[in-house]
Amino acid sequence: MENHTSRSDETALTGRKALIIGCGIVGPATALFLRRAGINATIYEAQSEPADYAGLFLNTAANGVSVLKTLGLEGAVSAQGFPARRMVFANGSLKHLGEVRNGAEGHPGVVIKRGLLTRTIRDEALRQGIPVQFGKKLKEIRIGGAHPVTACFADGTEATGDFLVGCDGIHSRTRQLIFPHAPQPSYTGMLSCGGMPQDATAPPTPGTMQMIFGKQAFFGYLVKPTGEAYWFSNVAWPGEPDREAFRATTSEEWRQRLLALHRDDAPLIAQMIRATTGEIGVYPIYDIPSQPAWHKGPVVLVGDAVHAVSPHAGQGASMALEDAIVLAKCLRDIPDLAQAFARYQALRRGRAEKVVAASRRTGQTKVASTAMARWCRDLLMPVFLGLFANSRSNDWVYSYTVPWDEKVSV
Numbered sequence: 001m002e003n004h005t006s007r008s009d010e011t012a013l014t015g016r017k018a019l020i021i022g023c024g025i026v027g028p029a030t031a032l033f034l035r036r037a038g039i040n041a042t043i044y045e046a047q048s049e050p051a052d053y054a055g056l057f058l059n060t061a062a063n064g065v066s067v068l069k070t071l072g073l074e075g076a077v078s079a080q081g082f083p084a085r086r087m088v089f090a091n092g093s094l095k096h097l098g099e100v101r102n103g104a105e106g107h108p109g110v111v112i113k114r115g116l117l118t119r120t121i122r123d124e125a126l127r128q129g130i131p132v133q134f135g136k137k138l139k140e141i142r143i144g145g146a147h148p149v150t151a152c153f154a155d156g157t158e159a160t161g162d163f164l165v166g167c168d169g170i171h172s173r174t175r176q177l178i179f180p181h182a183p184q185p186s187y188t189g190m191l192s193c194g195g196m197p198q199d200a201t202a203p204p205t206p207g208t209m210q211m212i213f214g215k216q217a218f219f220g221y222l223v224k225p226t227g228e229a230y231w232f233s234n235v236a237w238p239g240e241p242d243r244e245a246f247r248a249t250t251s252e253e254w255r256q257r258l259l260a261l262h263r264d265d266a267p268l269i270a271q272m273i274r275a276t277t278g279e280i281g282v283y284p285i286y287d288i289p290s291q292p293a294w295h296k297g298p299v300v301l302v303g304d305a306v307h308a309v310s311p312h313a314g315q316g317a318s319m320a321l322e323d324a325i326v327l328a329k330c331l332r333d334i335p336d337l338a339q340a341f342a343r344y345q346a347l348r349r350g351r352a353e354k355v356v357a358a359s360r361r362t363g364q365t366k367v368a369s370t371a372m373a374r375w376c377r378d379l380l381m382p383v384f385l386g387l388f389a390n391s392r393s394n395d396w397v398y399s400y401t402v403p404w405d406e407k408v409s410v
């Protein structure tokens with residue numbers, strides 16, 4: 001009761017209204033932090049209902065888990081996910097090549113189904129009374145007039161606010177509308193395929209993601225103590241995929257292609273692919289290496305909408321969560337909207353671009369196309385991984401924290 005009163009008072013003081021476009025990962029997280037900053041937000045999502053089974057699984061790295069902790073959601077996410085403190089690498093014959101930490105000492109990443117992560121954050125937003133409207137696909141944005149910003153939706157309805165936050169993912173309509181000439185998402189030349197086998201075909205991998213440099217494709221998997229397993233395969237696919245042709249390809253056809261690509265690798269890979277009798281997800285991998293401006297007038301971009309990260313670094317969700325808390329702090333502490341957005345961009349852009357570039361570099365090491373390249377990799381990788389095993393060279397990614405109470409200045 002006391003909390004409720006103090007939040008209302010803050011809102012009355014701040015009195016601004018935000019339109020949030022997209023209820024994926026960063027949309028509800030941004031709404032929750034804005035609420036703490038005393039700003040009311042409504043979330044508008046294009047899907048007609050929650051898509052809790054869309055997508056496969058993702059890593060929420062230690063830096064993302066730290067943001068979830070600030071939202072009080074760390075426990076719920078860890079309980080539903082799989083805390084993975086290390087990644088162990090092998091070649092296609094399962095010869096051990098080395099291992100690296102996934103996170104900082106004592107702060108593992110959490111691998112979780114994407115749907116469970118989005119649902120957990122969205123449910124918290126709903127629990128705190130943040131309205132979420134489904135079936136609201138952003139079509140146009142009007143700036144100025146009777147209200148600072150108006151969102152126009154495909155169903156003919158409109159919503160007005162003081163500012164609009166584009167949380168609408170890599171193919172962001174918000175970005176296209178405010179920056180029609182902005183760089184397009186860039187295709188990385190790889191596909192990410194994956195699934196969840198119906199039967200456990202390998203022993204549990206406590207706290208560990210197993211990574212295998214196969215002869216023709218890269219394979220990663222984990223098996224929970226319950227036997228539930230997740231796997232992915234990264235496949236080189238030169239030339240931008242034809243979306244229609246991809247949609248027309250059945251899971252059975254992908255299964256056969258993946259079995260062929262992994263035919264010379266350890267049998268457990270084929271066993272896992274065969275045991276996946278349900279859908280095999282296939283996603284062409286894109287990223288956004290650099291976006292010159294992150295805001296325009298009363299509109300600002302966050303998450304994949306402005307800096308989509310390829311999945312190789314396991315940072316997509318975490319970078320988006322970092323954006324959410326930093327943006328809300330800027331709006332809390334800097335009264336002028338343009339200055340707040342500029343500060344948010346200044347605090348986030350360099351780090352995001354560095355992570356996007358690092359992730360793309362990691363992806364390029366995953367597939368060696370010749371026998372000689374594979375031989376060199378198997379020789380050098382243990383040395384390289386040995387150097388990394390206990391080094392703190394990735395601490396700049398994982399140890400990044402954003403204390404909510406620390407003030408932001410212009």
Ligand SMILES: Cc1cc2nc3c(=O)[nH]c(=O)nc-3n(C[C@H](O)[C@H](O)[C@H](O)COP(=O)(O)OP(=O)(O)OC[C@H]3O[C@@H](n4cnc5c(N)ncnc54)[C@H](O)[C@@H]3O)c2cc1C
Nearest residue numbers: 022024025026046055056057058138168169303304316317
């Ligand atoms: C269906 C789906 C499956 C995914 N699967 C994986 C995966 O298996 N592994 C992985 O690492 N990453 C996956 N991702 C990407 C990952 O979730 C994001 O990289 C990351 O977490 C950043 O989150 P985000 O909130 O910025 O974007 P997203 O999570 O992509 O959320 C964007 C939201 O905006 C909505 N939206 C889009 N356009 C409009 C519009 N015009 N109007 C209103 N709403 C709109 C979308 O429906 C979506 O709910 C997936 C994303 C999606 C959308």
